[in-house]
Amino acid sequence: MAAAELILTNGRFYTVDRARPWVEVVGIADGRIVALGSESEVRSAQPGARIIDLGGRMAMPGIVDVHNHVLMGGTSDLFELRFSGDATVAEICALVRGAAEKAAPGQWIMGAQWGADAIAELNTTEALAQLDAAALGHPVCLRDETAHNRWVNSEAMRLAGIDETSADPEMGSFGRDPKTGKLTGMMIESAAGIVERVAANFMFGIAxxxxxxxxxxxxxxxxxxxxxxxxxxxxxxxxxxxxxxxxxxxxxxxxxxxxxxxxxxxxxxxxxxxxxxxxxxxxxxxxxxxxxxxxxxxxxxxxxxxxxxxxxxxxxxxxxxxxxxxxxxxxxxxxxxxxxxxxxxxxxxxxxxxxxxxxxxxxxxxxxxxxxxxxxxxxxxxxxxxxxxxxxxxxxxxxxxxxxxxxxxxxxxxxxxxxxxxxxxxxxxxxxxxxxxxxxxIGSLAIGKSADIIVLSQNIFDVPADAIADTQVLTTYFEGREVYSR
The missing domain is CATH 3.20.20.140 (Metal-dependent hydrolases)
Incomplete structure (x- = not known):
């Protein structure tokens, strides 16, 4: 058994190894897992290691997220309005007005995320008029919850060069009121990019x-x-x-x-x-x-x-x-x-x-x-x-x-x-x-793998299925280093 510098002990470690799903102790050296097993197997063989007692908490390999948009996500969390997918037109416009009252002259108001089921409700000249009034002259660009479509106001369309004579772009469309045929500010697929490039062309690089x-x-x-x-x-x-x-x-x-x-x-x-x-x-x-x-x-x-x-x-x-x-x-x-x-x-x-x-x-x-x-x-x-x-x-x-x-x-x-x-x-x-x-x-707890480990607030295998979402990560180890503690 290789010498460990750090031992995480008194834990319920879920290894994601069906042959040996649970261990009590993990030994770590140089950012790698060097020992797995019971208290008696690991502690007695590692007399000089630093010990951290997990107090019986469940721990497991770090989550691996194969699909995210880091730049868009970070920008959205730091700088944009956030609202839930079930927000009404009135609720959205109230948030826009609040942001407009604080914004510098000409500043874009960006936000997300209106519901994917709201296209028909927003695709009207009446809804656009409400958004225009709330914007106080600022350009507005709001993403839907799919991030494929946008709802923008008249000032945003003006800055993007979109008017009633504009033809739909390839692989997209400009929303029009089914009753009047007038633009509504609904930007579908590639149409969304026309506006967002004007609003935030840091988001569009080479490809x-x-x-x-x-x-x-x-x-x-x-x-x-x-x-x-x-x-x-x-x-x-x-x-x-x-x-x-x-x-x-x-x-x-x-x-x-x-x-x-x-x-x-x-x-x-x-x-x-x-x-x-x-x-x-x-x-x-x-x-x-x-x-x-x-x-x-x-x-x-x-x-x-x-x-x-x-x-x-x-x-x-x-x-x-x-x-x-x-x-x-x-x-x-x-x-x-x-x-x-x-x-x-x-x-x-x-x-x-x-x-x-x-x-x-x-x-x-x-x-x-x-x-x-x-x-x-x-x-x-x-x-x-x-x-x-x-x-x-x-x-x-x-x-x-x-x-x-x-x-x-x-x-x-x-x-x-x-x-x-x-x-x-x-x-x-x-x-x-x-x-x-x-x-x-990564992806499981095994000898030789990176010591990427999360310690949880509850054992997800011991709680009702409808309580799993209440789980919190208490501590995160990345390559054997504690990088987060709640």
Missing amino acids: GDELFALRENYRSAHVRPDYVKIFLDGVPGAKTAAFHDAYLEDPIHGCCFRGATMVTYPELIRWLGKCEAQNLSVKIHCAGDAAVTQALDAIDVVRGFNGPTGLIHHIAHASYIAPDDIARFAELGVAADLSPMIWFPTTFLEGHKEAMGTERAERFWPNADLLKAGALLAGGSDWPVIPNPDPWSGIEGLVTRQNPSGAFPGVSLWAEQALDLATAVEVFTLNSAKAIGLDKE
Whole structure:
């Protein structure tokens, strides 16, 4: 047994190793785990080590989040208005007015996040008039909870050069009042970027080959620029996700509208091949089942040309999947990036019901079917799409399929797709580490791995399932160093 510098003792350590799930003591040296076992096995063999007594608390490997937007999330938390997805027009406008009264002349008012089910309510000239009045002349840009769409005021549209004669941009649209045909400030998909580039062009940098060429400039021990993100479609609530079956008929899209992908099938194959040639894995945003099919088809073609690879591509969200495609995740070695944390009833889902009908909308997140088919399920927050990246609500939701916040009480979403707690923990630890190629380093407590450990306020295996979201992290160890204490 290697000599430990630090021993964490009197704990209930969950290792995420099914063969030996629990140990009492962890020994650490040079940032690595060097000993695991019982008090008698470890303490007696390490007479010179520093001892920290956990007081019987549960501890486990650090959470691995495979999907977040750090720049957007940090900016949003530090500088923007925050409001819940169920906020009314009046409540949103009251917050905007409060910010406008304090803002410097000409300052943009940025905020988030209105509900994905609120597009129809906001897409009116009456709602725009309320926002204009509240803004006191300031430009306003408010994101929805998917982060794909924006609601902006008239001053923001003026600064962005958008007026009644403006044609819809490719892969997006300017919202218009169904009654009058006038602009409402609703910016769908690529239209949102037109305004946000004017408001915050620090958010839009270089991309594609130009960015690839710089990747090694930023590589370090803890920064590994080895992934590429591709947006293949949009979101169901705005009818910009690509589906095999049509959305419900409406005055704007008419009959038989199925959405469309933003990247053609040949283009996707070309980019996947280019990325594999540079040892880059690809995370592909797919919100609709037709987008999932196209992504899997493209990966299949590239596999046919390139043969086996150690690269793991991700389908991000993997929320609506055609039944015949479920087995293909494992067959092609594709990870299902289960993010954001909405595998339970939410306003997201209410927006989907309005777009495609209740029966189809509720066939959302087939997690158990993916697991049975052997797919690698990985967990992420999609912060700040989910305002709080805390994983415990996501873990509880995987297990209960009910909303941990208390919203939609007693309602379960496709309950037979629930996962057991041990599997849910694996999704957010070892599975996620595998998905990003770091499972030899992190994701479980094992000899030789990085000593990334969290100490919890409660043993999540001892509490009712609907109390898992109440869990708090008391202490965080990163590479054996205490980096956080509540």
